[in-house]
Amino acid sequence: MxxxxxxxxGTRGAGLMPGESRPxxxxxxxxxxxxxxxxxxxxxxxxxxxxxxxxxxxxxxxxxxxxxxxxxxxxxNVAARSLRTARAYMFGLLIPDFANPVYAEIIKGAERAAGVLGYGLMTASSAGVRLGLEHYLDLLGQGRVDGLLFAGEESGHELAQLRTSQVPWVLVNRRLAGSQRYVILDDERASELAVNHLLELGHRRIGHLAGPDGADTARRRRAGYLAAMRAAGLEVGERSIVHADYTAAGGVAALDRLLSVPNPPTAVFVANVASAVGALYALHARGLSVPRDLSVVAVHDMPLASHLVPALTTVRMPLEELGRRALELLARRGPDEPITEVVTEPVELVVRESTAPPAS
CATH class of the missing domain: 1.10.260.40 (lambda repressor-like DNA-binding domains)
Structure with a gap:
């Protein structure tokens, strides 16, 4: 043989053909x-x-x-290889919240890249287990993981902890002031695609349902929104931008505030698909119709977006590619080497039923 x-x-099942002997x-x-x-x-x-x-x-x-x-x-044989090389062949990924569907795509890409390299991936949520970065750094100190992908909430204190850990780490989908180790998406371009789509439909009063005020992703998407509006010669009022967390509940609260002003917008650009779900719910509760009364477009395209009523117009972002690339760079770069990469492709507008020209 x-x-x-x-x-x-050696891999055949229990069923044997007549005359075969069991391997x-x-x-x-x-x-x-x-x-x-x-x-x-x-x-x-x-x-x-x-x-x-x-x-x-x-x-x-x-x-x-x-x-x-x-x-x-x-x-x-991972156990034997770990003994030989003094590596755990395991990476850690810390995300803010498993409930946010965006992170499922990032996890998928990171997990796939880890498998190709012969590693495993340990994922946890700071919101779910309440362990946070210090717990992961303890694991790093014990040699149980070889590096950390950090997609948690931003703070200068956490960056200081990462820097003193003496192990490889990369910020995912966010930057911190003074950090030279991050992999992010082209959020400004995504915002400009969304706003330009609304402008081409004829909208001029375009509000922005932004993300958390302190979040790096929210700052970049807001910058793209402002750039597109200024390029079109449109002023943005103080109450045209409302901040909320990246949840459906946050979208409900922010949308209510956005529509409470005199002469409200005819269209809204939402910084996150989960927030957009809440915005659609809030509009339905008010008896308003999308897109007749308000057009809605959001960053990130998820399978659920096409099953909403109406189906949600989105900007599709390379989330899986973001996770894959971040893990590859973590595995191949030294702990002191700079990593400053922007994953730019594919970023594309997906037009569905939630956007249309403004009512006359």
Missing amino acids: NILSRCRA SRSAKVTLNDVAMLAGVDRSVVSRVINEDPRLSVRPETRKRVRETIEKLGYRP
Whole structure:
């Protein structure tokens, strides 16, 4: 029995064809099996798996090794590898809240990148477990994770904690003053796409349901909104921008305040899809129709956006790519190397039923 046949036999289920004998449960794919079938030394296989930057082999050889790993279904022995390398082969990801659907996409991308690199991903919410950054830094000190993706709430105190931790870390979807280690999205461009869409429909009184006043993402989206309005020669009144947290409840409260002014807007740009859900609910509760009475467009496109009533116009952002890229940079850069990357593609407007020209 050759290597490939032996490995396949070891993964077959309990059902046997007539005349077949039950394969041995000891048939497990090893590093030697991969090396033999790929025609390389086992050290080459190990260094390909570990993304060793010092490995000098031809691209076709690297590709053949990866294809052989996939074909045989080889899985490294993480426990043994951790003992050899003094690594945990685990990254941590701290997010503000699992209830925000935006973070599900970021987690998906980070988890996929970790798997490709042979790592695991441990994710927790500062809102859910109430452990916060200090808990994660304790884990880092114990060697239980090799680095931290931090998507939590911003504060200078937390940045100081990260800097003194002496382990790799990257801010995700946010920046802190003085930080040179972050991966963010092109939020200004997203805002401009949303506002320009409303302008092209003929709206001139455009309000902004912004995010939390202290949040970096909210500041960047507000900056994009203001830039687009100024480019169109439109003034923005003090009460044209209302801040709220990134929740449906926040959207309800902010929308009520936005419409309480004389001569209210005919359209609103919402900084987050969860807030937009609340805004739609608030409009329905007031007996107002979308988009006849108010057009609504939001940042971030989720599957639920197309199932709302009316279906929500959004700006789709590369959230999964953000998570993937952040983890790759965390894995490959040293703890003192700067990381200042903006993930720019794809950012695109998705037009649905919630936007239309203003009523005459």
